[in-house]
Structures are given as C-alpha cells and as structure tokens.
Amino acid sequence: MxxxxxxxxxxxxxxxxxxxxxxxxxxxxxxxxxxxxxxxxxxxxxxxxxxxxxxxxxxxxxxxxxxxxxxxxxxxxxxxxxxxxxxxxxxxxxxxxxxxxxxxxxxxxxxxxxxxxxxxxxxANGIACAMSAIIGTQAEVVERVCREYTGPGYVTATNYNCPGQYVICGDEEAVTNAEALLKENGARRVVRIAVSGPFHxxxxxxxxxxxxxxxxxxxxxxxxxxxxxxxxxxxxxxxxxxxxxxxxxxxxxxxxxxxxxxxxxxxxxxxxxxxxxxxxxxxxxxxxxxxxxxxxxxxxxxxxxxxxxxxxxxxxxxx
Structure with a gap:
C-alpha cells in the first residue's frame, strides 16, 4: 500500500x-x-x-x-x-x-x-497581527476579499488547508475587517487562531x-x-x-x-x-x-x- x-x-x-x-x-x-x-x-x-x-x-x-x-x-x-x-x-x-x-x-x-x-x-517582534480560519467558503472568495481589501493594514491568505477551510493573516485590524467581509460574502464561520507572529x-x-x-x-x-x-x-x-x-x-x-x-x-x-x-x-x-x-x-x-x-x-x- x-x-x-x-x-x-x-x-x-x-x-x-x-x-x-x-x-x-x-x-x-x-x-x-x-x-x-x-x-x-x-x-x-x-x-x-x-x-x-x-x-x-x-x-x-x-x-x-x-x-x-x-x-x-x-x-x-x-x-x-x-x-x-x-x-x-x-x-x-x-x-x-x-x-x-x-x-x-x-x-x-x-x-x-x-x-x-x-x-x-x-x-514577528512588535507586529500586532492576527490569524483567522475561514470555514465554509471557497478559496477564490478568500483570495478575492484579501486582494480587494482597501482598508487600513494588510491581510492575505496564508493556508489552503482542505475544502472549505482556509486561513488569513496580517495586521490585526485588517484581519478583523476581512473577517466581516468574508461573512458578508457567505463564509459560514470565522475562528481566531492563537498565533505568535504573521507567518507566511x-x-x-x-x-x-x-x-x-x-x-x-x-x-x-x-x-x-x-x-x-x-x-x-x-x-x-x-x-x-x-x-x-x-x-x-x-x-x-x-x-x-x-x-x-x-x-x-x-x-x-x-x-x-x-x-x-x-x-x-x-x-x-x-x-x-x-x-x-x-x-x-x-x-x-x-x-x-x-x-x-x-x-x-x-x-x-x-x-
């Protein structure tokens, strides 16, 4: 096998x-x-x-x-x-x-x-960051929301884990704003992940x-x-x-x-x-x-x- x-x-x-x-x-x-x-x-x-x-x-x-x-x-x-x-x-x-x-x-x-x-x-030292798992949506939606985000700070897709589960990371304010946008675009749930730095x-x-x-x-x-x-x-x-x-x-x-x-x-x-x-x-x-x-x-x-x-x-x- x-x-x-x-x-x-x-x-x-x-x-x-x-x-x-x-x-x-x-x-x-x-x-x-x-x-x-x-x-x-x-x-x-x-x-x-x-x-x-x-x-x-x-x-x-x-x-x-x-x-x-x-x-x-x-x-x-x-x-x-x-x-x-x-x-x-x-x-x-x-x-x-x-x-x-x-x-x-x-x-x-x-x-x-x-x-x-x-x-x-x-x-990572000194960077106020956040990471969030986005549940129940498509990768294309996550990418589009991050790409089109124009608010303060920076956010990007960092993990493509499995169907319907993706992760975003970046400046804390930007992640918070992107979470709201993703919910508006159909994401079923967003879950904050404890992270010590803006990895990836x-x-x-x-x-x-x-x-x-x-x-x-x-x-x-x-x-x-x-x-x-x-x-x-x-x-x-x-x-x-x-x-x-x-x-x-x-x-x-x-x-x-x-x-x-x-x-x-x-x-x-x-x-x-x-x-x-x-x-x-x-x-x-x-x-x-x-x-x-x-x-x-x-x-x-x-x-x-x-x-x-x-x-x-x-x-x-x-x-």
Missing part, C-alpha cells in the same frame, strides 16, 4: 509530547538525549516534557522541539519496517519531510529548525533573508523519495531550487489541500501523520471525502496511537 508520511506544523505542540515514547523506547530516548547533548542551549527535553506551555509555544522553542519529536518518531517507524513512498509537511513540517527524504541529517534538521524559529520570532506573509521577509544566508553554508542532498512542496502544492522536481523555495515558504501561503490532492491522485492510500496532534489527518479526511475516496489515516500523537497503528498495519499485511 502506497504510504505517505505527513509532518505536523507549529501549533500542534503539547507539554509532555513524546514522554511516553521516551520512557518506553530506548532508541527514542537515545535520540532525544543526543539532541540535548548536541544543542545544550535549547533544553529540548525539559521544554518538551515539562513546559510550561507558554515557554514551549515560543516560536524559537517550538520548532526545534517539534523537529526532535518528529525525527525520533520517524526513526521508530523505520525500525518497525514502515517507510514512506512520499512525504510532505505543513510549514515547519516541511522540514520533517525533507529530513524523511534524506535532504539533510537529523542533527542538521533540529539545528536548522531552531534557527528558523528564532529568526521568525525576531521578524510578507512580514516574514527578514526571516527569509536570514534563512538564505544559513542555507548558503549547508549542502542539501537530492530528495530520495517523492516530496511535495508547500509553495507550489506539487511534487518536487529536479529543476526546483529547494533552498530558494524554503526562503519563499516562510513568507508565502501553504497549499496543503493541493498537496493532499496530488497524493490522492497518485495512488497514496495510507497517510501517517507524525505529530503531535491530528490536524493533518483531518485535512486528509475532508479532502479525500470531497474527492469521493477512502483512505487509511493514522495520527501518531502518543505511544498508544503508535502501537495501535503497528497492530493494524500488521493485520493488513497478514490478510
């Missing part, structure tokens, strides 16, 4: 994430311990397991913690004979997908995401420039498995400049729905979300339903989720 690994984005973090894996799987424990030794200034284990949530949710902390969890969980999947045929991730999660595709090492992955989180936090907007351009400088010192390997990209919503091809795409990714919209559709169209039947959380699994479910398709979706948040998934896959393989 063609399998995709999906890597969760920032916002899915929870205090205690990975603690049950750490206590029960030696390889997971060794990986997290080695991350702490290699990056003593990050205090990853302490933030992951003890928090507090306020500290864990600071962008400069969240990204490296999420990366450590994702890389250690990926290693457990490999140890149990489960490997992806294709991979992608949402925002920060795209770096997990690049790691799964062997573009860079686990050590580089954690260090790079720590840097990315720091420069994104710096770029033009305000992240300074972070993009710092990432470009960081990437200049790195060697990216060619992806070893098919990989989908946030910026294009399509599969990576050899003409793509991954480094430049990642520079643009931090300041451009994430086209998750398009990526999911591409995977479904190319025969992916099993999706394994490497969390914590189950947000991406929900996006897959809604997109597959809209396409009239049924797929297997597993979200690895806890050790219980992981064991249950292994049992179900083993059962499928024995049929």
């Amino acid at each position: 063609k399998t995709a690994f999906l890597y969760a984005g920032q916002g899915s973090q929870t205090v205690g994430m990975g603690k049950d894996f750490y206590d029960n799987y030696g390889s997971f424990r060794s990986f997290i311990d080695s991350c702490d030794v290699a990056n003593p200034d990050l205090h990853l284990k302490e933030k992951m397991f003890e928090g507090p949530m306020e500290e864990l949710s600071k962008t400069q902390n969240t990204q490296a913690c999420m990366a450590a969890f994702a890389a250690a969980t990926t290693q457990l999947l490999y140890e149990n004979g489960i490997r992806p045929d294709v991979t992608c991730g949402l925002s920060l999660g795209e770096y997990g997908a690049l790691y799964a595709a062997n573009v860079f090492s686990a050590e580089e992955y954690v260090r790079l995401t720590a840097f990315r989180g720091r420069v994104m936090a710096e770029a 907007t033009k305000f992240m351009a300074p972070a993009g420039e710092q990432l470009r400088e960081y990437f200049a010192k790195m060697a990216f390997a060619k992806p070893q498995i098919p990989l989908l990209l946030n910026v294009t919503g399509d599969y990576y091809n050899e003409a793509d400049d991954l480094k430049e795409i990642l520079v643009q990714q931090v300041q451009s919209a994430v086209r998750m729905e398009a990526q999911i559709r591409k995977m479904l169209e190319t025969g992916v039947e099993r999706f394994i979300e490497i969390g914590p959380g189950s947000v991406l699994g929900g996006f897959v479910k809604k997109t597959a339903r809209a396409m009239g398709m049924q797929v297997d979706i597993y979200s690895i948040d806890t050790m219980e989720d992981f064991v249950e998934m292994l049992d179900e896959i083993a059962g499928e393989n024995n049929e």
Whole structure:
C-alpha cells in the first residue's frame, strides 16, 4: 500500500509530547538525549516534557522541539519496517519531510529548525497581527476579499488547508475587517487562531533573508523519495531550487489541500501523520471525502496511537 508520511506544523505542540515514547523506547530516548547533548542551549527535553506551555509555544522553542519529536518518531517507524513512498509537511513540517527524504541529517534538521524559529520570532517582534480560519467558503472568495481589501493594514491568505477551510493573516485590524467581509460574502464561520507572529506573509521577509544566508553554508542532498512542496502544492522536481523555495515558504501561503490532492491522485492510500496532534489527518479526511475516496489515516500523537497503528498495519499485511 502506497504510504505517505505527513509532518505536523507549529501549533500542534503539547507539554509532555513524546514522554511516553521516551520512557518506553530506548532508541527514542537515545535520540532525544543526543539532541540535548548536541544543542545544550535549547533544553529540548525539559521544554518538551515539562513546559510550561507558554515557554514551549515560543516560536524559537517550538520548532526545534517539534523537529526532535518528529525525527525520533520517524526513526521508530523505520525500525518497525514502515517507510514512506512520499512525504510532505505543513510549514515547519516541511522540514520533517525533507529530513524523511534524506535532504539533510537529523542533527542538521533540529539545528536548522531552531534557527528558523528564532529568526521568525525576531521578524514577528512588535507586529500586532492576527490569524483567522475561514470555514465554509471557497478559496477564490478568500483570495478575492484579501486582494480587494482597501482598508487600513494588510491581510492575505496564508493556508489552503482542505475544502472549505482556509486561513488569513496580517495586521490585526485588517484581519478583523476581512473577517466581516468574508461573512458578508457567505463564509459560514470565522475562528481566531492563537498565533505568535504573521507567518507566511510578507512580514516574514527578514526571516527569509536570514534563512538564505544559513542555507548558503549547508549542502542539501537530492530528495530520495517523492516530496511535495508547500509553495507550489506539487511534487518536487529536479529543476526546483529547494533552498530558494524554503526562503519563499516562510513568507508565502501553504497549499496543503493541493498537496493532499496530488497524493490522492497518485495512488497514496495510507497517510501517517507524525505529530503531535491530528490536524493533518483531518485535512486528509475532508479532502479525500470531497474527492469521493477512502483512505487509511493514522495520527501518531502518543505511544498508544503508535502501537495501535503497528497492530493494524500488521493485520493488513497478514490478510
């Protein structure tokens, strides 16, 4: 069965994430311990397991913690004979997908995401922003309202998650005004999302420039498995400049729905979300339903989720 690994984005973090894996799987424990030794200034284990949530949710902390969890969980999947045929991730999660595709090492992955989180936090400093999920409308409506908005401030579409669910972000006043306009244009509901910065907007351009400088010192390997990209919503091809795409990714919209559709169209039947959380699994479910398709979706948040998934896959393989 063609399998995709999906890597969760920032916002899915929870205090205690990975603690049950750490206590029960030696390889997971060794990986997290080695991350702490290699990056003593990050205090990853302490933030992951003890928090507090306020500290864990600071962008400069969240990204490296999420990366450590994702890389250690990926290693457990490999140890149990489960490997992806294709991979992608949402925002920060795209770096997990690049790691799964062997573009860079686990050590580089954690260090790079720590840097990315720091420069994104710096770029967001002092900006009064807001983010809102727009439910029950079409992408074209969201784009048109943002494009035609002429009031104070700036607002843009930042996430195309799944059919009927899109996200806008920008200056707080502009987002508030755009929410009202979208309701007038038929949106069923708008939901404010807690966010620490105007991510995937033009305000992240300074972070993009710092990432470009960081990437200049790195060697990216060619992806070893098919990989989908946030910026294009399509599969990576050899003409793509991954480094430049990642520079643009931090300041451009994430086209998750398009990526999911591409995977479904190319025969992916099993999706394994490497969390914590189950947000991406929900996006897959809604997109597959809209396409009239049924797929297997597993979200690895806890050790219980992981064991249950292994049992179900083993059962499928024995049929």
